[in-house]
Amino acid sequence: MTTVILLRHGRTTANTGGVLAGWTPGVQLDETGAAQVAAVGERLAKVPLAAVISSPLERCVQTAGVVAAGRDVDVRTDDRLGEARYGDWTGQTIKELVKDPLWKIVQQHPSAAVFPGPEGEGLAQTQARAVAAVRSWNAELGPEAVWLACSHGDVIKAILADALGLHLDQFQRIVVDPASISVVTYTDTRPFVVRVNDTGGDVSALIPPPRRRRRTKASSDAVVGGGAGTTV
Incomplete structure (x- = not known):
């Protein structure tokens, strides 16, 4: 089983300003965002990470850098984990965008939504590249790895929808x-969505057991009835 911790970047000046930042360069964490990231870094400090992979955008690199600090891993970037390419919507305010007819498509039928302009992409494309990134890193890092992917809200939602077997x-x-943080464990049979939108609390269940306790291959089967939960 390979486990990916999906971390959204901390709050930014664009978030508080109600602006759709997209791939706009230079968007930084605000004071609250920096505090959020420091807190999640502390939460994850004892979880061994085989890799820290980030969207190339500054707000994610900042966030991932805090989590990677003090570890033997460097932050690597992957464009496939970058923000959705919102095209001509980039830099506009949400209050302006809700008036656009495309807004209803994004809300009600996102699989058909394609953002306008030469730089725009469809949300289906966003999902396809992001899921491909996760799958390829899983393959590279191996079946026992726990790794972190730092990305953006819509991108993480798209990855989770795929893992849950939901239509986009x-x-x-x-x-x-x-x-x-949201957590997905990938097995030979199916992904298991372990956490979604977790903003606090204990993460010790994410720490792999000592190797001597791994006597058998982890099962891909779901526990009928739900089981007793994770024990540490």
């Missing part, structure tokens, strides 16, 4: 707050 048109039902 349902992904707006998922909430991913700034500096939250």
Whole structure:
């Protein structure tokens, strides 16, 4: 089983300003965002990470850098984990965008949404590249790895929708707050979504057991009835 911790970047000046930042360069964490990231860094400090992979955008690199600090891993970037390419929507305010007819498509039928302009992409494309990134890193890092991917709200929601077996048109039902973690464990049979939008609490269950306790291959089967939960 390979486990990926999906971390959304901390709150930014664009978030508080109600601006759709997209791939706009130079968007930084605000004071609250920096505090959020410091807190999640402390929460994850004891979780061994085989890799820390980030969207190339500054707000994610800042966030990932805090989590990687003091570890034997460097932050690597992957454009496939970058923000959705919102095209001509980039830099506009949400209050302006809600008046655009495309807004309803994004809300109600996102699989058909393609953002305008030469730099725009469809949300289906966003999902395809992000899921491909996770799958390829899983393959590279191996079946026992726990690794972290730092990305953006819509991107993480799209990855979670895929892991949950949801059509992309349902992904707006998922909430991913700034500096939250969501966790997916990938097995030979199916992914297991372990956490969604987790912004606090104990993360010790994410620490792999000592190797001597791994006597058998982890099962891909779901526990009928729900089981007793994770024990540490």
